[in-house]
Amino acid sequence: MASIDTFWTLGLAIAKHGLSQSTNIGMRRFRGLFGVGPDVCLKLWDATAQVRPTDTSPVHLLWMLLFLKGYRTEAETHALIGADEKTLRKWLWPWIETVAKLEIIDWEARRIGARPADTVLVSLDGTDCRIYEPTPFDKKWYSHKFHGPGVRYEVGLCIATGDIVWAFGGVPCGEWPDLTLARHAFVHMLDRGEKALADKGYRDPVYFRYPDDGGLQTNRRQKKIMARHETVNRRLKQFRVLQSRFRHALEKHPICFHAVVNITQLDIACGHKLFGV
DSSP, X not given: OOOHHHHHHHHHHHTTOOTTSOHHHHHHHHHHHHSSOHHHHHHHHHHTTTTSXXXXXXXXXXXXXXXXXXOOOHHHHHHHHOOOHHHHHHHHHHHHHHHHTSOOOOGGGGGTTOOTTOOEEEEEEEEEEEBOOOSSOOXXXXXXTTTEEEEEEEEEEETTTOOEEEEEEEEETTTSOHHHHHHHTGGGGXXXXXXXXXXXXXXXXXXXXXXXXXXXXXXXXXXXHHHHHHHHHHHHHTSHHHHSOBOSOGGGHHHHHHHHHHXXXXXXXXXXXXXOO
């Protein structure tokens, strides 16, 4: 049976950090390689108990995290862990797909900490991820955020807790402005009379409220709420599979995105919370 110690021991071996050496340095190296601590590794292992790949072991979960966090080439990963390319391919994508399908993100969790009269429970913002230019060239992929081809997602946070309660997308940046993407699915999840806090890119006052809509004190808090999205975007893109230009088949990008979102939310739930508002 796997335990936190199981992942700690396996992870430190990959990090080339002895068990008798500094625990604090060991934890920094562990999180630096895998993006999360051994507690989240165990949560992932337990959450996938009924659906994880057959005959897998805890080290394969660590390989998945290593891939998502560093997005190294197969040759680089082989040099780090010793596994050959064929073995890596056998375990990486089944594990990524398994984690991506976990039902970690809970839309109803947006109500946690809210008062009965509250009608704005979620903040919403988009995030773009780099890809290689698809052929033939098409301007629909163009992202104004980094002036190149990319795919767009949207992430919703519970205002009261900072938990991730919504993640959707994987569409061409130029063809899907923020509001178009939100109207495709997100707005249909809102209750009657409910709105989300968003920036002025979401120009639809029926469904959205903006940081400059209230008094000075309210505006300051709302701007702080929206600034929290920058923090969650950094958390997501510390996984270089989302930060680097994606070199795998494009249809695999949303799989990686949702795997990272689930991993990040588990990390938040395990105590690495976003700042309060």
